[in-house]
Amino acid sequence: MADAAQSGAAAPGENILVAEDVTKVFPGVVANDSVSVEIRRAEIHCLLGENGAGKTTLADILYGVYRPEEGQVLLNGRPLELHSPRDAIEAGIGMVHQHFELVPPMSVIENVVIGTPAKQWLDLTEARRRLEEFFADYDVEIDPDAEVGRLSVGEQQWVEIFKTLYFGVEILILDEPTAVLTPQGIDELFRILRRMRDEGLTIILITHKLKEVMDLSDRVTVLRRGKVVGTVDTADVDQRDLARMMVGREVLMQADKAASTAGEPVLEVDEIHLRSDTGRGSLEGLSITVGSGEIVGIAGVSGNGQNALFDAVVGVRHPETGSIRIAGQDTTESAPHRIATLGVASVPADRIAQGLMMDFSVKENLVLGNQRERQFSRAGILNRGHIDAFATESIDTFEIKTPSAAQITRTLSGGNLQKIIMARELSGQPQLIVAHQPTRGLDIAATEYVRRRLIQERDRGAGVLLMSEDLDEIFQLSDRIAVIYDGRIVAVTEPDATTLEEIGMHMAGASDTDQGPP
Amino acid sequence: MSEQVADAPQDSPRDDHEADAGRDPLSMLFQPGAWRLERRLYTRPVYELYATLIALAVTAVIIGLLVIIVGVSPLDAFASLYEGAFGNRESALETLVQATPLILTGLCAAIAFRAGVWNIGGQGQFIAGAIGTWWVYDTFSGLPAPVLFVAMFAGAAVFGAVWATVASVLLVRYGTNEILTTVMLNFVIDSGLSWLLSGPWQANNTPYSQTERMVESAFLPRFFDGSRLHLGFALALVMAVVVHFLVRRTTLGFELRAIGVNKQAASYKGISVGAAVIAVMAISGALAGLAGAGELLGLHHRINFEFGGQAVGFTGIIIALVARLHPAGVIVVAIAFAGLLNGATQMQVGTGIPAALVDVIEGVALVLVLLAAVACRYRLRKIAHHG
Ligand SMILES: Nc1ncnc2c1ncn2[C@@H]1O[C@H](COP(=O)(O)OP(=O)(O)O)[C@@H](O)[C@H]1O
Ligand SMILES: [Mg+2]
Numbered sequence: 001m002a003d004a005a006q007s008g009a010a011a012p013g014e015n016i017l018v019a020e021d022v023t024k025v026f027p028g029v030v031a032n033d034s035v036s037v038e039i040r041r042a043e044i045h046c047l048l049g050e051n052g053a054g055k056t057t058l059a060d061i062l063y064g065v066y067r068p069e070e071g072q073v074l075l076n077g078r079p080l081e082l083h084s085p086r087d088a089i090e091a092g093i094g095m096v097h098q099h100f101e102l103v104p105p106m107s108v109i110e111n112v113v114i115g116t117p118a119k120q121w122l123d124l125t126e127a128r129r130r131l132e133e134f135f136a137d138y139d140v141e142i143d144p145d146a147e148v149g150r151l152s153v154g155e156q157q158w159v160e161i162f163k164t165l166y167f168g169v170e171i172l173i174l175d176e177p178t179a180v181l182t183p184q185g186i187d188e189l190f191r192i193l194r195r196m197r198d199e200g201l202t203i204i205l206i207t208h209k210l211k212e213v214m215d216l217s218d219r220v221t222v223l224r225r226g227k228v229v230g231t232v233d234t235a236d237v238d239q240r241d242l243a244r245m246m247v248g249r250e251v252l253m254q255a256d257k258a259a260s261t262a263g264e265p266v267l268e269v270d271e272i273h274l275r276s277d278t279g280r281g282s283l284e285g286l287s288i289t290v291g292s293g294e295i296v297g298i299a300g301v302s303g304n305g306q307n308a309l310f311d312a313v314v315g316v317r318h319p320e321t322g323s324i325r326i327a328g329q330d331t332t333e334s335a336p337h338r339i340a341t342l343g344v345a346s347v348p349a350d351r352i353a354q355g356l357m358m359d360f361s362v363k364e365n366l367v368l369g370n371q372r373e374r375q376f377s378r379a380g381i382l383n384r385g386h387i388d389a390f391a392t393e394s395i396d397t398f399e400i401k402t403p404s405a406a407q408i409t410r411t412l413s414g415g416n417l418q419k420i421i422m423a424r425e426l427s428g429q430p431q432l433i434v435a436h437q438p439t440r441g442l443d444i445a446a447t448e449y450v451r452r453r454l455i456q457e458r459d460r461g462a463g464v465l466l467m468s469e470d471l472d473e474i475f476q477l478s479d480r481i482a483v484i485y486d487g488r489i490v491a492v493t494e495p496d497a498t499t500l501e502e503i504g505m506h507m508a509g510a511s512d513t514d515q516g517p518p
Numbered sequence: 519m520s521e522q523v524a525d526a527p528q529d530s531p532r533d534d535h536e537a538d539a540g541r542d543p544l545s546m547l548f549q550p551g552a553w554r555l556e557r558r559l560y561t562r563p564v565y566e567l568y569a570t571l572i573a574l575a576v577t578a579v580i581i582g583l584l585v586i587i588v589g590v591s592p593l594d595a596f597a598s599l600y601e602g603a604f605g606n607r608e609s610a611l612e613t614l615v616q617a618t619p620l621i622l623t624g625l626c627a628a629i630a631f632r633a634g635v636w637n638i639g640g641q642g643q644f645i646a647g648a649i650g651t652w653w654v655y656d657t658f659s660g661l662p663a664p665v666l667f668v669a670m671f672a673g674a675a676v677f678g679a680v681w682a683t684v685a686s687v688l689l690v691r692y693g694t695n696e697i698l699t700t701v702m703l704n705f706v707i708d709s710g711l712s713w714l715l716s717g718p719w720q721a722n723n724t725p726y727s728q729t730e731r732m733v734e735s736a737f738l739p740r741f742f743d744g745s746r747l748h749l750g751f752a753l754a755l756v757m758a759v760v761v762h763f764l765v766r767r768t769t770l771g772f773e774l775r776a777i778g779v780n781k782q783a784a785s786y787k788g789i790s791v792g793a794a795v796i797a798v799m800a801i802s803g804a805l806a807g808l809a810g811a812g813e814l815l816g817l818h819h820r821i822n823f824e825f826g827g828q829a830v831g832f833t834g835i836i837i838a839l840v841a842r843l844h845p846a847g848v849i850v851v852a853i854a855f856a857g858l859l860n861g862a863t864q865m866q867v868g869t870g871i872p873a874a875l876v877d878v879i880e881g882v883a884l885v886l887v888l889l890a891a892v893a894c895r896y897r898l899r900k901i902a903h904h905g
Contacts (some may be wrong), residue, residue, distance in 0.1 A: 027557075099562030316786055346786065354786045357779045368776065371769045380769050391587030411560045 015077075016041040017093070017171055022071035024057050031057040033226040034071065039171070044193060046213045046234075049223035050246060050443045051414075056098070057207045058223070059173045062204070063095040064088040089115070095173040096165025100156050104149030111148050112163045125168070134162050138192050153180040157189075171202040178212055181505030182301060183471065190216050210239040210246075222246055230271045247444045257455050260290035260479040265325075266315065266403065266432045266463035272322030272332075274308045275501065283308045283319065284487035290463040292431065297478030298467040298489075299503050300330055305487040307349070312434045313465065314346045317341040327431055340369060342432075345425035347418075349436035349467075355421045357407055363405040364498045365393035366418050370428070394423040400450070415446030422453055432459055435468045450505075451477055471500055485509050547810040566842060569890035570877040577883040585879070596898060600863025603857030609864075611745040615817070617849075617856035619644070621754035622809035623834025624841065624848035625761050630802040632765060632843050633774035635795055637683060639700025641831025642707040642839045643678040647807025648814045648821055648883070649711065652719065652729060655736055663735050668841040670736070671753075671811050678807020681707060686799035690792040696799075697903025704831070718829050728822035750812025755849065757805060762845040764801070774798045806831060828859075838882055840887045855880065 017039040024032040029052045039045050044415065047055045060066045062073060064082030073080045075091055083089050085095070102111050113127045128330045131144050140158050142151070148159060157177060164172055174193075178186045197203055207213060213220050214234060222229040222245040267290040274283040283305045290296045300306060312318040312324060315336040323332045326342050340346075346355035356365050367376050367387055376387050391405040398419045402412055409420065418438065425433065435454065439447040453475060458464050467484075468474050475495050476480055483491040483506035492504040581590035604610045623640045630637035637643075652665075654673035661669060685703055688694040715727035722730070738748045765771040773794045776784040783789050809830060814821060837855055841847030858880070862873035 117738060125730070153847060314786065335788070335790070337790065340788045348786060353780070354783050356783060357776055359779045360776070364772070368783075371772045377769045382769060383765050384767070408560050 011039055013042070015039065016075070017204075017386060018074040018077075019058065019062065020071050020074060022053075022058070022061055022073070024061060024066055024068050024069040026057075026269070030226045032061065032068065035223070035226070035228050036071075037221050037228065037231065039202060039204060039255050040219070041202055042104055042197055042200050044197050044205060044216055045217040046217035046220040047204060047206045047223060048208065048210070048213050048220050048242060048246060050208055051441055052225075052443070053208075053223040053246075054226040055208075055223055056175055057226075059095060059175055060205065062088070062091060062331050063173060066344070085117075088167060088251065089164070089167050092168070092170040093173070094169035094171070096157065096160040096164065096166065096175065096177060097293070098175045098179065100153075100160050102148045102156055102159060104147070106148060107145050108142060108148055108151075108159050109144040111145075111159055112166050115163070115167065124287065130166065131162065132166065137280055138195070140192075154182075154185045157181075165201075168199075171204065172196070173204040173206070174208045176208070177205065180220075182508045183500050184508060186212070208246075210242050213242060215241060243444070248438070257477070258459065260294045260458065262294035262479065263461070264292055264328075266327050267324075267465060268325040268484055269309075270323045270325075272312060272319035272324065274312055274317060274319040276308050281307055282487050283312065283324070285430055286484070286488055287322075288465070288492075290432065290465050291468050292463045293458055293461050294479040295458050295464040295466055295477050297474035297481045298465065299471060299474045299507055300467070300469070300470055300483050300484035301507050305502060306436060306484060308487070309484070310346070310348065310434060310467065313434050314344065343428065343430045345428070345430035345433045345462075347421055347425055347433070347435040347438045351414075351417050351421055356412040356417060358408075360409055360418060361406045362395070362400065362402050362409055362412070363387055363408050366391045366394050366405075366427075367423050370424070370498050390427075394420075394427065398423040414444050415449075417452060418442060418446060422450060426453065426457060429460070430462055433462055433464045434467075437462065437469065438466070439468075439470065439473060471503060474503075483507055520840050540839065544680055550747065551704065552573040558895055558897055565894045566891065569894035570840070570842065570887050573886035573890035574883060577879065577886050580882055581875070581879050584875070585871060588871060592872055595865055595869050595871055598865045598868035599858065599861040600758035600784040601868075602861030604861075605864075608745065609860060611747045613853060613857045613860045614751055615746045615748070615856075616752045616859050617853040618748075618754050618816070619809040619813050619828075619830040619835055619851055619854035619876050620833055620856055622757060622805050622812065622835035623830050624852050625754075625757055625807070625834075625845060626802045626831075626846055627835045627838035628843040629695075629761055629805070630798055630843065630846065631838060633798040634778040635686070635689075635798055635802075636666070636697045637685070637700050637799060637802050638684060638697050638802070638835060639682060639831070640834045641826065641829060642700070642704035643681045643803040643806035644810045644831045645704075645707045645711055645826050646803070647674035647678040647741075647810025648706075648825060649714065650674045650807060651678070651811040651814050652821055655732060656719070659733075659736075662714075667738075667815075671808060672814065674807040674811030675804035676807070678803040678805070678810065679743045680803070681805075682799040682803025683796065689799075690795055696850070708826075711825070712823065713823060718819070721820075726822065729820045738812070739821060740816075740856050741897065746817060748812070748816030750816040753808065753812060757808065758849050761805070765845075770794075770797060786801065806834070809834075833880070836884045842891065844885075 005346065015038045019035055021034045021036055022032050023030065023034050035054070035058055037058070047058065049055050061068050064085045064087050067082070073082065080091060082091070091357055103114065106114070109124065109128055109131060112131055113122060113124065116122050128144055134170065135142055142155055142158060146157060151159065157180060161172070161174070177189060181189060188371070193203055193205070205216065209308045217234045218233055219231060220242065221231040222242065224246060267286045269286060271285050271287050272283050273285055276282045281303050286305060286309060288296065288298070298306065298309070308317065312319050315331065315334050315338070318333050323330060325331065326339060326344060329342060330340065331339050353359060357368060360368070367390065370376060371382065375390070388405060395402060395405060400419045400423065401416050409417070412420070433454065438450050438454070442450065451473070454464055454466065466474070466477055478495055481493055481495055481498065481503065482489045483503060485507060486509065538600045539743055582596070583594045585592045601610055603613050623644060626640045626643065627637060637823045650673040651670045654670045659667065681703060683700040684699070685696050689696045707827055710888045712727065715729065732750070736748055741747045765775065773789045774782070774797070776789055777791050781791050792793050818825060833855060837848055837851045841851040862876045865871050865875070866873045
């Protein structure tokens with residue numbers, strides 16, 4: 001199959017894969033609006049854009065998942081008719097999706113050969129030989145017989161990558177491959193991708209992170225709201241230029257923030273143990289203190305106890321041992337309602353499952369949890385006048401884009417959902433704010449907004465416990481940084497006193513790099 | 519900054535139902551071609567109403583075809599059905615009599631389902647209500663009439679609530695599936711009633727399993743001469759208003775709707791799911807209990823082994839679902855179902871179609887309305903076709 005693709009192949013630097021005026025429409029959105037991109041042989045080409053810009057959709061069209069309503073794809077100058085990813089692989093195009101397509105209970109080798117076309121003879125010994133060769137060649141330590149479900153996400157990603165290479169693709173598309181990696185894992189990935197490019201592989205890498213584009217790519221195509229803003233040589237631009245292309249206006253690259261003056265502790269978590277049902281993400285003697293007027297950032301790869309910590313602080317789950325004090329009061333065993341009345345605001349990681357009633361109106365969500373406050377009800381009867389007034393005011397101050405306060409929440413976009421939560425949670429002038437991944441999935445404008453708000457609350461005197469997988473966010477916002485690993489805080493430091501690399505080491509379990517990607 | 523946000527599509531509400539073909543800028547991109555089924559983000563309530571009405575119309579057609587198979591003109595069948603249900607003042611009033619318990623058991627199911635609690639035990643709670651009524655009657659017979667009435671209805675509500683609470687406590691404490699427990703409790707109370715009727719409460723000098731007849735001062739007043747329509751009907755209407763108010767305008771209603779929509783988010787926001795489940799089940803059971811009191815005090819005036827034979831508790835579940843859990847809808851659907859029950863006898867006499875056809879009608883209507891509820895979350899859309 002690789003041979004077929006090679007006949008009439010483009011020389012390095014010439015266009016190998018071209019999308020011409022490709023349009024793809026989903027209900028209510030034009031995901032790709034007359035998009036044209038030219039990918040050159042043996043380059044690393046980044047597709048950059050905010051969430052929802054249409055990057056994945058474009059990649060899925062190149063990979064045969066979707067057929068465009070208009071426009072066409074050319075491979076080596078000839079129109080390419082893709083009916084499925086199988087066609088794409090046969091044509092030499094492979095893709096690793098954001099959500100892996102592996103079979104967890106099967107071994108690495110089985111996962112790799114699983115896509116072998118029926119007409120081709122399946123030779124497991126030969127497959128193993130080639131796979132071991134690959135791994136040795138690129139210094140990747142994975143046991144071909146290991147069960148895929150037991151590998152770390154970083155390792156699983158390598159399996160996905162080698163799976164496509166095994167079928168001899170010439171063009172490799174990676175959709176946000178760094179989202180699941182530690183900084184070291186990212187370095188490793190980029191090192192190998194550069195080498196693969198030098199050996200002639202064409203790589204299309206999707207990301208929304210400017211730094212990665214600058215580090216890795218030869219050229220970059222920026223997408224915004226389904227349209228191509230432009231394709232540029234990476235060497236000719238800087239991060240600020242790219243940000244402007246991506247967002248369509250000037251962007252503050254750094255959140256402005258005065259020095260903090262941490263006061264009395266508002267949250268004292270002492271040696272808590274909390275076993276999670278799945279066994280993953282338990283807390284194993286975690287301690288952390290947050291003072292008033294400071295932001296404590298918890299860095300860590302997800303699944304190391306962040307959910308349990310969030311739940312324990314807001315009272316949804318209770319630790320088996322250890323204690324939690326909020327504003328001086330013991331809340332180890334307190335119910336969420338009581339903890340909220342102590343002035344604790346919470347911004348959960350999964351805003352749809354944990355933060356909102358999607359079938360409620362916007363105004364109902366704005367008072368959710370506070371419905372029994374004197375402001376909103378008397379003797380168990382809702383005060384609709386006050387609720388309406390409060391909702392109108394919140395929609396105004398928090399710039400929530402909704403046709404009316406009575407709109408059903410389900411119809412709003414992610415950024416606006418988060419603004420509803422922020423408006424609700426910050427309305428009571430909380431003493432402590434627990435925020436878990438508060439900007440995940442938000443566009444740049446909404447992200448900026450949320451971060452600015454958190455800093456404002458800190459300046460007002462609130463203590464903020466911020467858990468995030470986004471290290472840039474941690475570094476930008478935190479007054480102190482703590483690293484969570486395996487249910488414990490393994491390091492506490494200040495942003496000025498450390499580096500991304502050092503935090504990354506801790507996130508991977510200090511020197512214990514087994515836990516990270518290979 | 520706000521202007522910048524304003525024109526970003528990610529930040530504008532996705533109002534897809536407004537995007538009718540004519541005004542939808544996207545429709546320009548479409549050429550006539552394949553149809554595609556798309557999920558709506560949000561369904562306007564009127565669409566749900568239309569869908570329900572269409573489902574009921576289709577039900578009528580299907581039933582009509584069934585009737586043709588039996589060899590009767592559907593027009594004749596429906597005419598005699600209607601005649602028996604609403605044809606004259608007398609039959610219309612009798613329909614309302616039959617609707618009375620159905621409204622209450624419909625509300626019983628509707629409010630529980632709103633909270634995502636599957637109370638299938640309306641029938642048992644209905645019986646419990648009748649038992650509670652009789653117990654108060656039996657125990658406090660010396661009370662002056664108005665006080666006794668209040669006490670008897672209160673007794674019915676409490677007994678119904680307690681019977682439902684058995685299931686909700688098991689659910690909250692041990693996570694026992696409430697569908698199973700409420701169904702089983704229906705059987706338990708049936709046995710309990712049989713025991714009462716053949717033992718402690720059995721009327722003297724009779725071989726039958728039944729209580730004495732109540733004294734006339736304990737009969738619920740009737741509205742009109744020559745009709746059995748009693749005060750219980752007014753009570754049912756009042757309770758529909760109460761339920762509506764409770765669900766839409768109180769903190770408790772807010773909370774029980776919340777647990778019905780998303781239990782996880784509710785508990786994160788400090789709503790005690792357990793407390794809300796206990797409360798809603800108690801209210802639900804009390805409503806069914808009131809139905810039991812109404813039937814006893816307004817119509818039968820004694821409990822015998824046929825009491826509850828109409829299975830109003832189960833019909834209430836169907837009514838609640840067909841009414842899409844709206845209290846006003848429950849009134850309408852309950853009256854319609856009562857009309858079917860009432861008209862069926864006339865239809866059987868007039869056309870020879872078995873009255874059991876009514877059960878078929880109810881079943882078909884339920885299935886179609888539920889289907890329509892799902893269907894109206896989607897819409898058909900024409901898209902361009904590239905081959
Ligand atoms: N399968 C789908 N059905 C409906 N809408 C979709 C689908 N996939 C993507 N979209 C929409 O298309 C737009 C572009 O999405 P996507 O290509 O995933 O963006 P990106 O990868 O840049 O974040 C978004 O508005 C998204 O909601
Ligand atoms: Mg994507």
